[in-house]
Amino acid sequence: MSKKYNINNLHDLNIRLTSLKVDYKIQETMLKNDAKVYVTQFTPGNLLKKYATPSTFLKADDKLNISSKLMSFLLPVLMNSTLFRGSGFITKTLVGLATSKFGKTLDAEHLTGVFNTVKGLFKKKSKLKSPAFADYGIPPDSETY
Known part of the structure; x- marks a missing residue:
């Protein structure tokens, strides 16, 4: 379609x-x-904010039980490398078996509950501030002032 201009x-x-x-x-x-706008939709931070929410993690965890498998693997390694560092082979084996069994019982709901309680311990409590000036008298622009 050709446009005609005057x-x-x-x-x-x-x-x-x-x-x-x-x-x-x-x-x-x-x-x-x-x-x-299009490029910022696909930045790693925005994708994490959109898809890595606790609700989506809980939905995926209900089906696959990711958190309990992860905790049954990481908890024995963490315990043996920190608390039982100088222990012998038998102690580390027993700790590994016990913590792997305990790690299987943990799921995402337990982990988020523990995380929220720890976060609540370190959260600063806000102090209630009194109002700076509260005068309930006659306003200065009133006729009776």
Whole structure:
């Protein structure tokens, strides 16, 4: 579809050229903004914020039981490398068996509960501030003042 423009002289041509340049700049800024929005949707931080929420983890954990498998593996390693570092082979084996059994009983709900209680211990309690000025008298712009 060809557009017909009413261009009769050089002045009309310059006006049309300027309007096309303005349209070009507006479309350029719109495309840049849309591209920025599109690219920020796929940044690692945004993807983690969108898909790594506790509710999605709990849904996946209900099906696959990821947290208990992970804890049954990590808990014995953590205990043997920290608390029972200088212990013998038999002690480390018994600790490993006991903590792996205990790790299988932990699931995502227990872990989030433990995490929230630990977070609550370190959270600062906000102090209630009294209002700076509370005057319930006659307002200064009143006629009886």
